Amino acid sequence: MLVSERKPLEEILGLLEREGRRRLFILGCNGCAAASGTGGEPEVLELKEELERAGKEVVGWKVLDFLCQKGLIRAGLRPYEKELAAAEAVLAATCGIGVQAVAAVLEEPVYPACNTISLGGVRGEWPGAERCLECGQCFLGLTAGICPLTACTKQLVNGPCGGAKEGRCEFEPDARPCGWELIYERLKKQGRLDLLRKSPPIFKDHAKMQPPKRLRQTTRWAVELEEVARR
């Protein structure tokens, strides 16, 4: 499963306020995120309360199983069309794959409420095209819900290199699209190119790419390690 932790409220508010988003729809996930204590119903309600205290309007919320499965997202959100239409942004309290799957399904801008910090066992609940590097500093709120670390071969976070030809990556042009061109196209479609244009230089934090000590001290971590040792 993908282990996640909540982003600090200030960071979430920063992402939303940078683009003037006030009316929100919150999505939780009953899979890995619920097990991580970041995206189950109690956590979603807590997040809702925090956001409302900070002056945001939460027009709706829903916890689905599971946000890595696009079919389930579509079906699960069908009754919420009105709320989604009223929302300026969707905040997804889930792993990096969940955020990317939601962003691929919905027209609305999608923001991550969590950082994915570790991978224990299988990757997500359902097979899909999205990939997460468990980088512990989720960039998806800046990149229209497409991960620059997994969609770009060079893992660039400040925009494309000069190597793409006709939208294909220089590494394997026949097999890989340029991830940054996908990000550019979606940001453009959502009218959000200023997000890219006005961004100060971004530096990756490799220190966050190791699972934090907090996580390594948990029982679950011990169980996983035990299992690995027994193999």
Add this chain to the structure above:
Amino acid sequence: MKLRELFREGRFVVTSEVGPPKGTDVTEMLANAELLRPWVDGLNITDQQSSVMRLGSLAAAHLLKERGIEPIYQLTCRDRNRIALQSDLLSAWALGIENVLCLTGDYVSLGDHPEAKPVFDLDSVSLLATAKRLNEGYDLAGNELVGKPDFCLGAVVTPGANPLEMQLIKMERKIAAGAEFFQTQAIYEPEKFARFMAEAKELKRPVIAGIILLKSAGMARFMNKNVAGVHVPEPLIEEMERAKDRVAKSIELAARLIREIRPLCQGVHIMPIGWERHVPAVLEEAGLARRR
């Protein structure tokens, strides 16, 4: 001497480049540099171009500087993390290198060591910001430097990129990060370049247009198929194909191109790719006099 001073004087800047050898014998590289010296304001030193392992651009830039040839030190993010990049920048300044061209770098699979670990800890934008920070007397961790550099920082842009808007956004970000001038990917279409410059003009940074000497029709077709952001129009390829004297035609085409784009930009950068000996003829025919 910093390129910024030449731009400030309103000079039309001419640069070219030399590639360090695969090995330790620098005779040919230095001979090429000497051949180009009278015609240029500075020479780029490529940093293991196309991910092919070679003698380092820092050492090569130093060898040029020692001989009184102004190096434009190319630095990519492919092989070094932020500790090594900052350290190399400090070393460069200590060796008298004043101009740095900051690049992301090709992917490792393009070169002769495809199994190597691609680093890309930083990229062109964050490398520029890093160099600027060193210029200000601090490293990325916020530590104060004892003695600081004062680099003139350059970056690259691809006027023929599609979509162009994304290129312009990145250009804007490079300027915000510290880029003082730009060199471009090879240009063959003056009209397309003029459209780019019309947009780029608002960004108010000198642009040095890239010129690759066309050696044959085959080379043109290869670049069209494989090199990002480069497009040689068909009439130009046909002209090359019909030519009896390929060298004379190549010189004629490059000189014509330079004359056409000269009013649009602030300089040209000639990439000779093995034809260093023909660069003086190109510049002479383009009406660009010897520098010294």
